[in-house]
Amino acid sequence: MHLRNYIDVYCLEKSGGKSVNQNLFQKNSIKDYVFITLGVSLVVIGVYFFKFPNNFSIGGVTGVAIILSRLLGPAISSGTIVLVMNLILLLLGYLILGKSFGNRTAYGSILLSVSLRILEVLFPLEKPLTTEPMLELMFAVLLPALGTAILFNIGASTGGTDIIAMILKKYTNIDIGRSLLISDFLFTIMTFLVFDLTTGFFSILGLLLKSTLVDTIIENLNLNKYFTIICENPKPICDYILHNIHRSATIFDAKGAFADKDKKIILAVMNQYQAVHLRKFIKQVDPDAFILITNTSEIIGRGFRS
Incomplete structure (x- = not known):
């Protein structure tokens, strides 16, 4: 008997009569949420420990949060800004991309915002971890790019401008990497107006690397x-x-x-x-x-x- 048939029979016996398709759907849903948790965790680590302390505004809601937190002062934390903006864009995603995307993205968005807020309380950072900005830029780009690729690969997101990128992909022939580049570019340019030139150039470099890495990682995940x-x-x-x-x-x-x-x-x-x-x-x-x-x-x- 084919291995797939063994699995189907086992699932049917364990389900007490439930259909195999229903059990497989439940199994795939659990697996998807495990991957969402993994992807969001990678994004959170890269954003909080490497992106926030260096003011790398590499697009996205977290990039906007860095700029707004600088303009609004310490009264409003970056984590709070991320949560508010994600809720607004999440509603847009529900309306345009459908319920399935919305549920997964709602989980990813809330997990991202809550995790960032928890890290702000448990591990407050007043300065970068190292004195090597290029090294920190690599981690600020690589970890979120890997996490974002895992999420996009199963039709999920951390919310924010990722939703805008997926909307662009749905209605155009633009791939995810270029969609992210378009949706994040204007926010990254604002870094020059709020911070110094060095931070601005680092942010531009990070955005270009991120948009390239996301598509490359997705292709390798499905290779x-x-x-x-x-x-x-x-x-x-x-x-x-x-x-x-x-x-x-x-x-x-x-x-x-x-x-x-x-x-x-x-x-x-x-x-x-x-x-x-x-x-x-x-x-x-x-x-x-x-x-x-x-x-x-x-x-x-x-x-x-x-």
Whole structure:
């Protein structure tokens, strides 16, 4: 029996009659919220410990909060500003992007705002952690970019200008990285007016790095291997794909132009770990097989993205 069938039967037995699809939906929802928590945590660490102390306004609501907290004085904390702005933009997200996005983003937005406020109370920072602004800029960009990519990859967000970016992506052909660049650019420019030139240039550099990193990380999170296998006997290879890797494959006929022999072409897609095992197996059972392996991050269909 296929491994997926074992899982379905187990879920049905444990559910006391609930449908397998319902249980899988619940399991995926729990997994999504675990990833949202992880993504928000990375954003919070990068923002609070590296972005806030250095006044790096790398776009986003947190960037706006840095500017407004400087203009309004210490009476209103950055965490409070983030919470208020996120609530406003969250309502906009509910109306335009739908309930599913709104629920996930509401959780991410509230978790971000509350976490920042808790850190302000527990670990008040009066100055940067180090005397190396470039080092701190790297962490201020890398950690939030990684966290944001994890969130975007499952259709969630920390709220704020991320919502504006996803709205732009929904109604235009602009990718997430460029959408973020557009929605954050004006806020980053304001850094020059509020802080010094050095902070402004650091902020611009950080924004450019962030917009590039988000798309790169999303592609790597979804990276899979696309196999084109040309051989004479496809059965052992297909059996291995079905029963050991638990993926499927497509076979069609072909003819070699050089040897004028009948061939079979196998098409299959799998993750990087599975690809290593399949490549080793093919070399063992059919050393003469011709293998083309291509990286792909856009796969839509059963077993991948819906």
